[in-house]
Amino acid sequence: MAKIQWFPGHMTKAKREMEQYLKLVDFVIEIRDARIPISSKNPMLEQMIKNKPHLIVLSKIDKANPEMTKQWVHQLENNRVQVLALDLLHQNFKAQISHAGKILCQPLIEKQKRRGIRPRPLRAMVCGIPNVGKSTFINTVAHKKAAQTANRPGVTKSLQWIRFNADIELLDTPGVLWPKFDDEEIGLKLALLGAVRDEVVSIEDIALYACDWMMKNCPEALTNYYQIEIQSTPYETLLTIGRKRGMLQGNEVDEDRLMKSFVKDIRDAKCGRITWEFPND
Numbered sequence: 001m002a003k004i005q006w007f008p009g010h011m012t013k014a015k016r017e018m019e020q021y022l023k024l025v026d027f028v029i030e031i032r033d034a035r036i037p038i039s040s041k042n043p044m045l046e047q048m049i050k051n052k053p054h055l056i057v058l059s060k061i062d063k064a065n066p067e068m069t070k071q072w073v074h075q076l077e078n079n080r081v082q083v084l085a086l087d088l089l090h091q092n093f094k095a096q097i098s099h100a101g102k103i104l105c106q107p108l109i110e111k112q113k114r115r116g117i118r119p120r121p122l123r124a125m126v127c128g129i130p131n132v133g134k135s136t137f138i139n140t141v142a143h144k145k146a147a148q149t150a151n152r153p154g155v156t157k158s159l160q161w162i163r164f165n166a167d168i169e170l171l172d173t174p175g176v177l178w179p180k181f182d183d184e185e186i187g188l189k190l191a192l193l194g195a196v197r198d199e200v201v202s203i204e205d206i207a208l209y210a211c212d213w214m215m216k217n218c219p220e221a222l223t224n225y226y227q228i229e230i231q232s233t234p235y236e237t238l239l240t241i242g243r244k245r246g247m248l249q250g251n252e253v254d255e256d257r258l259m260k261s262f263v264k265d266i267r268d269a270k271c272g273r274i275t276w277e278f279p280n281d
C-alpha cells in the first residue's frame with residue numbers, strides 16, 4: 001500500500017481540501033487507531049472543524065486492549081464530541097453511527113423542525129491520517145470499492161454523496177490528514193502500526209522501540225508469545241527471539257529477517273491486544 005509522504009505542500013493542500021469539505025457537512029467523522037488514540041490524530045483538526053459536531057471513531061479495537069479502549073472512549077468524550085470504538089472489518093456499525101450523528105446534530109434537527117422543514121439527511125465526511133480505516137469505513141457503507149483518495153483534482157467537481165441510510169449521507173471521499181511529526185516517539189508509533197511508510201523510519205529502530213516499550217510496559221506479552229526470557233537490553237531480547245525462532249544465517253541471527261518479522265507480529269497483534277498510549281498520560 002503506497003503511503004503518502006507528507007511535505008508542507010501536501011499539508012497545505014490537505015488543509016485546503018478539508019476546509020472545502022467542512023463547509024458541506026453537518027458533522028465530521030474522525031477515525032483514529034484505537035491502539036494509538038493520540039498519535040493517530042491530526043494536530044490541526046480541532047482548529048479546522050471549530051464548532052462543527054465531531055464524532056471520533058476509534059478503529060481496530062480488535063487489536064487494542066479492551067479495557068484501555070473503554071477508558072479512552074470515556075476520556076475523549078465530551079458534550080461536543082461523541083466517541084465510538086469499532087472493529088470496522090467485522091462489525092456492523094451503521095446504527096451506532098446514525099445514533100451518534102443524531103445526538104450530535106440535535107440542535108440542527110430541532111431548528112429545521114421549528115421552521116417547519118422536514119429534516120433532510122445529515123451530511124457527514126470521514127477523515128483521518130493514513131491507514132486508520134477511512135476507506136474500509138466508506139467501502140462498507142457504499143458496498144463497493146470506493147474511489148481512490150489521492151490526487152483528485154477539482155475536489156468540488158468530483159464530489160459525490162453516498163447514501164449511508166435514511167438519516168445520513170456520506171461524502172464518498174475521505175479527508176486524508178497528516179499526523180504530528182515533530183515528536184520522535186509519535187513517529188515511531190505511527191511507523192510501528194503502519195501509518196507511515198516503512199522507508200521513513202528504519203525497521204530496526206521500529207523493532208527496538210517496540211521491544212523496549214514492551215519490556216517496560218508488558219513484558220509478559222513477549223515472554224508468553226515467544227517463550228523466551230527477557231534480556232538486559234531490547235537488542236538482546238530481540239536476538240533471543242531470533243534464535244528461538246531459528247532465524248539464523250550460519251551461526252548468526254539474521255537480523256533483518258528478525259526485525260521485519262517482529263514488527264509484523266506486532267502489527268498483527270500476535271503478542272496480544274496492546275494499546276500503546278495510556279489515557280491521562
Ligand SMILES: Nc1nc2c(ncn2[C@@H]2O[C@H](COP(=O)(O)OP(=O)(O)OP(=O)(O)O)[C@@H](O)[C@H]2O)c(=O)[nH]1
Pocket residue numbers: 002003059060061062063086087088089090128129130131132133134135136137149176
Ligand atoms: N483489524 C482491523 N483492521 C482494520 C480495521 N479497519 C481497517 N483495517 C485494516 O487497516 C488497513 C488500512 O485500512 P484502510 O481503510 O485502507 O485505511 P485508510 O485510512 O483508507 O488508509 P489510507 O488510504 O492509506 O489513508 C487495511 O488493511 C484494513 O483492512 C479494523 O477495525 N480492524
Ligand SMILES: [Mg+2]
Pocket residue numbers: 134135136149
Ligand atoms: Mg484509503
